[in-house]
Amino acid sequence: MSFSNLKLSRRKFLAASGVTLAAASVANGLGTIKAVANEHAEGKSKSLGRKFVPSSCAMCVNKCGLVAEVVNGKIKKLNPNHKFFKSRSMLCARGNAGAEEPYNPDRLKAPLLRVGKRGEGQFKEISWDEAFKIVAKNLDEIKRKYENRSSVVFYSTEGFQEEFFHFLVQSYGSTNTVRHPTLCLASVIQGWSSVFGTYPDADMSQAEFVIMLGANRAESIVTPDTIDFQKNRPKGQQIVYVDPRYTFTATKADKWYPIKPGTDLAFILAITNVIVEEGLYDKEFVEKFTYGFDKLKEHIKPYTPEWAEKECEIPASEIRWTAHQFAKYAPRSLVYPGRRTSWYVNDTYMRRACGILTAIVGSWDVPGGIVPKSSIPLAKHDPVFPFFEMAEGRLDAKIGSLDSILPKDERTAAGLPTDSCTFLGEKDGSWITFREAALKGNVYPIKGMITYKQNPVESAPNRAKTLKMMEQMDFICTIDIQMSETAWYSDLVLPESTYLERWDPCHSLSGIWPIVTFRQPVIEPLFNTKSMHEIAAGIVNEMLKIPTLWDDADPADVEDFKATLVEEILNQPMEEFIKHQLSKYPGAFEQIKKEGVFYLSDKPQYGKMRKDNTRFKTKSGKIELYNLKYEEKGLDPLPVYRRPSQPEPGKYRFILGRHAWNTHAGTQNNGYLHQIEKENILWINTKEALRLGIKNGDYVIVKSKVGEQKVKAYVTEKIRPDCVFYSHGFGRISKGLSLVYNKGASQAAILEDKIEPISGNAAMHETFVEIKKA
């Protein structure tokens, strides 16, 4: 539609569009963006006038396209980028609230050096030069004192600049990089890959029958799945949603099964049983592409719907109905793989079972089914790093460090690995296992900790243990945009520029709709901050001034390193990096700057892994219903159900979940999002609340083996009586987060540190709690 002929009919109306506002700038009661922008940025900006700058969002992991409206150097609004078809012309609450990030009053504005005791919050501002020298000096001292570069751990999470953080790690030579996957999705990747050799996507845009197990897509936004599941929902699509909570996704589903927590595997096995026993599987597909169907057929026999009903508390008739529908709509039927799957100690087997069920009905690489990801290849940089003699293997790979997390006899009884994690990610590690090993100081000590864009104190279970691990460090440095808990307990805090103030490299977002995105500054940095790229360059350049940091490497290696990394990448502007990434595609750099997106096709691609000669990345080269590698490792090659541990009488299972307006523990201190949720609340079933004498709005104490928290009760029918829930990211202990400090309850403080030992994922639904009135 066009409004170009329309004229503003009343001049006074202009008041609402900000013209009058800018003249009368009073901080109190003004939109935060404008207030802080006026306070800090007025006169700094060189760019007058109004412009629209495309870039991509960083308020969660989806990287949706955005177009920033910038007026006189200040962000007025972030809007969806309509050309960025993967995010389907939308920007969610967080994406919109991102406009406040650069202007947030709690931003870190300059490098800070601790002056009081750790955790006291006493810091002084220092220059970047000093800060880089301090990091380089500490890295050198730790390397010399412990004769081991791996004595420094580097924590990070995904993001466009993480690559530069890893360049810094490799420049130093520690093998201990611990990333986010084992607090999130390591088990779903492991489980689905054990069947298909890859972690695929779900084609929600064309699926006709969908089973979603705890994948709360309405509240935990994944673009484009969340949007396709409602906006582009195919006519007649049916969604079966399985979750102990009645979430917003449940309100949209055709069926909601409030499953007994921890029994999802029984539900999936019973559906598989019906499909196999009644011969409803895709015989041709099974014959041609899969390995081990005969063994599955035997294995699945005892798992009848009648058996599963007793485990899951879902009627056998409903399980049978689900199986029949699933087979009827195949191959346009799927079990949605999910994202954060750090649930139970059996999680990899559960995900494996989902993959197996999908495979036997032939829902593979077809419209409406499970589809392997496609991507757009970018030109890679290939810097050479020195090989350092004073580095040892990963700490979490070296020892039987699972002992204190899950006793050996329990693991044997559960058919789980008895040593360390079976499939430890070389770059990701296993978060909880690593911390356990670090606390023991077993094999070698961990004495340095450098963290980028991650807040382990609040994101990892058992906060007390993380703080204990930090106590033993000689040096802790954290790079972030606000004073996270981890920053609060650090010796040195380095402020990064926000995603709206910097260049970020291109990123090929793989999936059914592969697309390339990047970031360019929509405004100039407001404060004395730098990107991770600039921070890595600063530290590495200082490191090169300290000869003892390089004495266990071949000098020729060091020269190559200087040429290929330091000069070619770190000391160059980011634009050069991006131009190289896109060098295969003439005109792409100009296009992405102008439109915020680059792609080869906007049509989904199907069928590349359904060809006759397809070799899957599994041992047999086929889709492994029966996994040969698992057999070799002494694991169950087929998913075996074992009843999950249950709460003692009077206790409840604590379960986790997400909201559409916060990302993990990272966005609660944003004014717009804080407006939506000011403190979290404990969901407790009406009957149980009555029994405990708890009324809606009462404060209660939630107590587990590792900690306790005080939180407001929300008495509701929307949760089963045997479990309780509250959301992530509240009850914060950093006084630098003024909106959420001490508000509501922290999950990290009460979650026990159990793990799923095949993938090394944290098992965050294995904590039982007592509830009493505060």
Place this chain on the structure above:
Amino acid sequence: MNEKRYAIVLDTKKCLNCKACTVACRVENEVPHEDGAYRIWVTALELQGKFPDLHQDFEPSQCQHCQNTPCESVCPTRATYKTPEGVVLVDYDKCILCKACMTACPYDARFVHEHHKAIDKCTFCYHRLPEGREPACVETCPTKVRVFGDLNDPNSQVSKLLDTNRYYRLKEDRNTNPRLYYIIK
């Protein structure tokens, strides 16, 4: 007729209660971080049923841009007025904060904007319209619950939706003739 008549048609069945519209509106229109200061909101309607047979709907709401405007008729200074396209606006300079309009509004769509020292509410993002841009809530909505357009144009998406769907409007018994139409599916 050349004149435009703006309206929003909503398919609330698609609403995820994700609050994207609310935040987009707050940023676009510089609504301060104050309790009760909303131009637009989404209500989770009362939960129906007992565990495990539950049902819940969401209802986005805002100024309904009524054609029979109780707010306008009670305004002593004519601060509230209607544009030729039927958009109800507030002239901040004329508003004396008597709050008569707040009392008269059946939709509770108005609030005191502490900075403007005036009553504020949804404007259909009237300032965006001359550039051919949609209201911020409409543009950002993930599932496109909201469709904005001209009722006088029979080919507009709003006209087509109203031609082919049953719909209701909020508090029709008040005879306010709102310009927000909720599709029944």
